[in-house]
Amino acid sequence: MRFRGKSIRRKIVALLLVPLVSLTAIWAFATVLTGREASRLFSVSDIVEKIGYPTEDTARVLQQERRQTLVYLAD
Secondary structure, X not given: OOOOOOOHHHHHHHHHHHHHHHHHHHHHHHXXXXXXXXXXXXXXXXXXXXXXXXXXXXXXXXXXXXXXHHHHHHO
């Protein structure tokens, strides 16, 4: 055994070091993925503001024009 002659505290720290480092790496990876998704959500809201709302306004105006045309044709 390579831990022969070392203190119990060192043995425990050495045994716990690998799981703690791996858990920290997994946590960092999950944080990066979550942050990337959050930035994508912010960019989607920008796209909706730049494209979605003007498209909605255009569709509403077209519907009003169609109603006015039908009212004109009905008279």
